[in-house]
Amino acid sequence: MTMRNEPRQKDVLIAEYVYRHEAEFGAGFLADAGIPFRVQADDAGGAYGGMTFTSAARIWVRSQDAEQAREILQVTPDPALFVQVDDLDEQRSG
Secondary structure, eight states, X not given: OOOTTXXXXXXXXXXXXXXXXXXXXXHHHHHHTTOOEEEEOOSGGGTTTTOOSSSOEEEEEEGGGHHXXXXXXXXXXXXXXXXXXXXXXHHHHO
C-alpha cells in the first residue's frame, strides 16, 4: 500500500511497438519478472484491434525498474525503433 506522503514514482517509456499485441507480448515478460508496467495504445480500447490511430503502442514502467525492464526486453535506453508501415512498403518495393 502506498502512503499518501510518499511521492509518486515517475513512469518511464521503455519501448514502442507498431501494434498493441506486440506491446502486450513484451509486457508479458515484464509481468513474469514481477515488474509493474503500463501498456498505452490508441486502438479504441481494443475495439479496433491491430489498428493504432495516432501513435505507437507503448510500454511504461516505474523509473526504478527501467534498467531491468530494458534488459528483459533487450531495448536501448531510447524507446525501441518505431517503423512506419509506409517505410516497410518502400523497403519491399525498392
